[in-house]
Amino acid sequence: xxxxPRREQLLNAADRVVQREGPSASMNAIxxxxxxxxxxxxxxxxxxxGLIRALTERHTGGLLAAVRAxxxxxxxxxxxxxxVLDTYLAGIEARPQVYRLLTHPEPGDPSGAGNAxxxxxxxxxxxxTRAVQNQVDLGADRDLLAEAWGRGIxxxxxxxxxxxxxxxxxxxxxxxxxxxxxxxxxxAAAADLPTAVLPAAPAEPAAxxxx
Amino acid sequence: xxxxPRREQLLNAADRVVQREGPSASMNAIxxxxxxxxxxxxxxxxxxxGLIRALTERHTGGLLAAVRAxxxxxxxxxxxxxxVLDTYLAGIEARPQVYRLLTHPEPGDPSGAGNAxxxxxxxxxxxxTRAVQNQVDLGADRDLLAEAWGRGIxxxxxxxxxxxxxxxxxxxxxxxxxxxxxxxxxxAAAADLPTAVLPAAPAEPAAxxxx
DNA sequence: ACCGGGGTGTTACCTGGGGTAACATCGTCG
DNA sequence: CGACGATGTTACCCCAGGTAACACCCCGGT
Numbered sequence: 001x002x003x004x005p006r007r008e009q010l011l012n013a014a015d016r017v018v019q020r021e022g023p024s025a026s027m028n029a030i031x032x033x034x035x036x037x038x039x040x041x042x043x044x045x046x047x048x049x050g051l052i053r054a055l056t057e058r059h060t061g062g063l064l065a066a067v068r069a070x071x072x073x074x075x076x077x078x079x080x081x082x083x084v085l086d087t088y089l090a091g092i093e094a095r096p097q098v099y100r101l102l103t104h105p106e107p108g109d110p111s112g113a114g115n116a117x118x119x120x121x122x123x124x125x126x127x128x129t130r131a132v133q134n135q136v137d138l139g140a141d142r143d144l145l146a147e148a149w150g151r152g153i154x155x156x157x158x159x160x161x162x163x164x165x166x167x168x169x170x171x172x173x174x175x176x177x178x179x180x181x182x183x184x185x186x187x188a189a190a191a192d193l194p195t196a197v198l199p200a201a202p203a204e205p206a207a208x209x210x211x
Numbered sequence: 212x213x214x215x216p217r218r219e220q221l222l223n224a225a226d227r228v229v230q231r232e233g234p235s236a237s238m239n240a241i242x243x244x245x246x247x248x249x250x251x252x253x254x255x256x257x258x259x260x261g262l263i264r265a266l267t268e269r270h271t272g273g274l275l276a277a278v279r280a281x282x283x284x285x286x287x288x289x290x291x292x293x294x295v296l297d298t299y300l301a302g303i304e305a306r307p308q309v310y311r312l313l314t315h316p317e318p319g320d321p322s323g324a325g326n327a328x329x330x331x332x333x334x335x336x337x338x339x340t341r342a343v344q345n346q347v348d349l350g351a352d353r354d355l356l357a358e359a360w361g362r363g364i365x366x367x368x369x370x371x372x373x374x375x376x377x378x379x380x381x382x383x384x385x386x387x388x389x390x391x392x393x394x395x396x397x398x399a400a401a402a403d404l405p406t407a408v409l410p411a412a413p414a415e416p417a418a419x420x421x422x
Numbered sequence: 423a424c425c426g427g428g429g430t431g432t433t434a435c436c437t438g439g440g441g442t443a444a445c446a447t448c449g450t451c452g
Numbered sequence: 453c454g455a456c457g458a459t460g461t462t463a464c465c466c467c468a469g470g471t472a473a474c475a476c477c478c479c480g481g482t
Contacts, residue, residue: 003429026468037432042470078399103327116314116373125370137402141389144381148371148389149398155370159336160363162327170355178352178359185396187360188288191348214458237439248461253441 007044007054010034014041014055019097023052023104052101053119059098060120063091067124071131081183085176088124088157092165093172099165103158117154125154153183218255218265221245225252225266230308234263234315263315264330270309271331274302278335282342292394296387299335299368303376304383310376314369328365336365364394 013034017025027048031038045051070087073080092099102120117125129150132138138145157179164175224245228236238259242249256262281298284291303310313331328336340361343349349356368390375386 006430027470028468036430038469039471040431043430048469077403081398116370132398135404136398137404138397144385145389145392145397147380148374148386149393151374152367152371152390152393155373156363156367159327159366159369160359162366163359163362169358174355175359178356179363181356182360182363183393183396184399185394186349186356187292187343187347188395192288193346193348217459238441239439247459249440250442250462251460254458259440 003044010036010041010044011055011058014051015058018055018101023100027051052104056101056104056118056120059095059101060123063088063098063102064120064123064127066091068127071127077135078180078184082176082180084128085157085179086172089161089164089172089175092161096165103162117151117158121154121158125150128153156182214255221247221252221255222266222269225262226269229266229312234311238262263312267312267315267329267331270306270312271334274299274309274313275331275334275338277302279338282338288346289391289395293387293391295339296368296390297383300372300375300383300386303372307376310372314373328362328369332365332369336361339364367393 010030014025014030017030017033021029027038027041030051031041034041041051045054066087067084070084071080073083075083092102103118127150129146132146132149133142136142136146160175160179164170164172169175170178221241225236225241228241228244232240238249238252241262242252245252252262256265277298278295281295282291284294286294303313314329338361340357343357343360344353347353347357371386371390375381375383380386381389
């Protein structure tokens with residue numbers, strides 16, 4: 001038979017293991033879960049990265065499509081942005097395993113710049129960039145701003161969403177509001193607090209652990 | 212003699228190797244560079260993570276201190292934010308090796324949520340949170356907003372800075388402007404572009420709000 | 423009926439990295 | 453001197469990624 005069906009079965013097994021043990025699951029474990037041995041996995045996926053990549057693509061497709069759709073909703077801009085934020089947070093909330101794969105940069109990557117965002121997130125960043133380019137009038141700077149903002153917003157949501165998932169400090173809608181407010185310049189618009197400036201020395205205000 | 216001097220020498224060697232081979236350099240390689248063998252490294256640093264952590268702390272101290280200082284500059288808020296952004300970008304620009312360590316989440320981490328930001332970046336996020344809490348009047352939501360924004364801004368700068376370092380699409384000051392503009396709500400304030408709806412949409416809404 | 427190819431699967435092995443045990447040495451301080 | 457705390461070593465363990473060589477099974481072509 002064509003290799004595709006088997007591949008799917010193997011991915012199912014890999015999926016189970018990864019959801020149980022995290023993205024660092026060993027090839028042996030995955031093979032065992034599939035009831036077979038390693039060489040078969042390597043025949044199908046080349047190497048570990050290939051397997052993880054296939055798994056990631058399979059999982060992130062839904063989230064990416066959802067974000068893309070949210071970016072195209074015919075809403076007021078603020079509502080659309082909130083919708084996108086909510087879509088992303090809902091996605092990572094519903095399936096944390098997906099989230100783990102999503103943010104897993106490059107399994108055993110060589111290093112260097114360019115991998116602060118995992119591939120799946122890079123795709124989301126590109127969607128945002130495209131949406132900004134298509135929807136917002138930014139004058140001559142549009143390309144630069146759209147790209148920088150696409151990456152920046154993606155990173156912002158990644159880091160904030162990660163923190164939210166971990167500590168659950170508030171409801172999802174409230175988190176969406178907080179992030180949308182940030183994007184809407186609330187940081188810039190808010191008033192100064194009166195004093196609260198550093199005393200005089202470069203000393204510590206409260207608890208600056210010097211790691 | 213106290214262990215400290217030797218430790219420093221070992222860190223120097225590790226530093227050389229990491230800068231040459233990236234953060235995935237092996238303990239053997241580091242030991243060889245130091246002219247010794249593995250067990251000594253383990254005596255000093257416990258395990259690989261300990262070594263990398265020590266290396267990271269050594270390198271990121273400067274950047275963290277610089278960012279902290281920038282956050283406390285007595286400037287208009289916009290200028291202060293630009294100053295912080297510029298400080299960060301200048302830091303990663305000047306020493307990309309530092310940057311690599313900075314963003315290296317947890318060497319061989321177990322996975323899960325909470326490590327989207329590497330430890331060093333988490334410290335930066337905390338600094339931002341503190342600064343926002345101390346300097347900006349955000350009403351009742353201050354704690355939530357400050358924390359969410361601290362993480363969010365850090366992630367934004369991480370992702371955008373990563374892209375900037377990699378592709379160098381513009382000068383540093385221009386990049387700073389782009390990010391500050393984003394934080395200042397320029398995305399929200401800009402006008403809509405006229406049409407630019409998705410071409411592949413199944414059906415076009417008769418009177419889409421604002422697309 | 424035979425054979426070959428593409429699929430399935432296996433056992434056994436290599437490489438190399440993290441990490442440890444056991445042992446040997448040197449210098450200093452009581 | 454002896455003990456301690458540092459230096460260092462060789463040799464080993466465990467396990468993960470990855471590969472070689474071999475075996476089976478089915479199906480379609482000649």
